[in-house]
Amino acid sequence: MKVSVHLKVNGQEHDIDVDSRSTLLEVLRETLGLTSVHRSCEEGECGACTILFNGEPVSSCLVLAAAADGAEILTTEGLKRGETLHPLMESFLEHHGLQCGFCTPGLLMTAYALIEKTNGGQITETEIRKGIEGNICRCTGYMNIVKAIQAAMEARRAGNWW
Amino acid sequence: MKNFIGSRALPEIAYHRPPDLAGLLNLLAKVDGDLKIVAGCTDFIPAMRSGNWGFADGLNVIDIKGVRELAGIRLEGDRLVIGAGTRLVDVAQSEEVRENAPVLSEAVAQMASPQVRNIATIGGNLSMASPAADTAPPLLCLDAEVTVRGPETQETVPLTRFFLGPGTTRMKPREVLTEIRFPILKKNEAAQRVRLGLRTAFVCSIISVAARVRWDGKTITDARIAMGAVAPTPIRVTGAETFLVGTDGSETALAEAAAKAAAEITPISDLRASAEYRKAMAETLTRRMLTRCIQNLAA
Numbered sequence: 001m002k003v004s005v006h007l008k009v010n011g012q013e014h015d016i017d018v019d020s021r022s023t024l025l026e027v028l029r030e031t032l033g034l035t036s037v038h039r040s041c042e043e044g045e046c047g048a049c050t051i052l053f054n055g056e057p058v059s060s061c062l063v064l065a066a067a068a069d070g071a072e073i074l075t076t077e078g079l080k081r082g083e084t085l086h087p088l089m090e091s092f093l094e095h096h097g098l099q100c101g102f103c104t105p106g107l108l109m110t111a112y113a114l115i116e117k118t119n120g121g122q123i124t125e126t127e128i129r130k131g132i133e134g135n136i137c138r139c140t141g142y143m144n145i146v147k148a149i150q151a152a153m154e155a156r157r158a159g160n161w162w
Numbered sequence: 163m164k165n166f167i168g169s170r171a172l173p174e175i176a177y178h179r180p181p182d183l184a185g186l187l188n189l190l191a192k193v194d195g196d197l198k199i200v201a202g203c204t205d206f207i208p209a210m211r212s213g214n215w216g217f218a219d220g221l222n223v224i225d226i227k228g229v230r231e232l233a234g235i236r237l238e239g240d241r242l243v244i245g246a247g248t249r250l251v252d253v254a255q256s257e258e259v260r261e262n263a264p265v266l267s268e269a270v271a272q273m274a275s276p277q278v279r280n281i282a283t284i285g286g287n288l289s290m291a292s293p294a295a296d297t298a299p300p301l302l303c304l305d306a307e308v309t310v311r312g313p314e315t316q317e318t319v320p321l322t323r324f325f326l327g328p329g330t331t332r333m334k335p336r337e338v339l340t341e342i343r344f345p346i347l348k349k350n351e352a353a354q355r356v357r358l359g360l361r362t363a364f365v366c367s368i369i370s371v372a373a374r375v376r377w378d379g380k381t382i383t384d385a386r387i388a389m390g391a392v393a394p395t396p397i398r399v400t401g402a403e404t405f406l407v408g409t410d411g412s413e414t415a416l417a418e419a420a421a422k423a424a425a426e427i428t429p430i431s432d433l434r435a436s437a438e439y440r441k442a443m444a445e446t447l448t449r450r451m452l453t454r455c456i457q458n459l460a461a
Contacts, residue, residue, distance in 0.1 A: 021174065
């Protein structure tokens, strides 16, 4: 069964006919070509497919595309400005917050929402780790991810952000 | 190959999204064929992919996320009322819940992951009726009641009578859980909860314990002890509860209550833990939760 959905993805409006069995992950990755959204466990237990859904981190594999009608979606393709990396991404690079990179897009979206929510305020390392508990990383052991997020929060406070 | 996982094709589904409660009840009355009510879909989509439910083509999926009447938290006198469609994140962060029933908000804040809590609902967790459902022990210890509606019916029952077995509730196929309500914690009461898991997030609880104690300054005047993942459904250990009433809340009394609680349950061994471990932890955690309650009350 086909369902018509309207999505605003990375600032662009789309009207798409989706199969009622499709997930948002499939539509973003395959219909819209946003390959930063990774197929991983497809049961909501790893966070690799995390995108921002109306500003909140959501595992896109757990959302029926049909249920996403009217939503505003942000992926890492939308964090970049053209080819310019977002300061959060620069921070991950500088602090080695990634190795293989497979979990990274999902982590970036979770981290972005977490940092935005602090609105420049301080949060503890425990709160950061709690905030990213839905994103599994097999490579880094999370230490550098936490450092990258802390550095990114500093960048935001310093006005190097969007 | 689209819509295939391995060699298993996903069944065709007919997707409905009623805009309000009247629309939902109308669909429940009129829609043809099998139906499944969904909200966050955090259990539904993995189950659909695993083929565990064996849905046939043409399953009617009724998405209640748009039904405004089902979401929301409000204080009604001395009762908290939570719409079944309320997201877990909203339950965890609600001021009303944190102030009046922190035993619930703390349990919910530990469920799954932030991503899942941003879409999963309290009604969905109860309706799926996992023996390890993490919203259940706190709600059971708070004497929660749930309201179930069908196209022509409405019934409010104690949560103790809602679960019938693993994955099964008293709801009929064309009924929907609409709200959960419970008395707020009084000044002479304390409630504590804990759960054990193999990790911190994405946990299917090995055991969860929630206890509530009412205290008159010298004796325990009422008690509730609820557990998850130790029985076919979330349960209360009423023998231990009855024993506690009239005791002085001393270390000895709490230890005996905890031993009785552990003796009352017959947990199973599964891939997460052995029955022996669950029984041992039931005793330890019950004693710990009761002790914390008394410490909070005596302070």
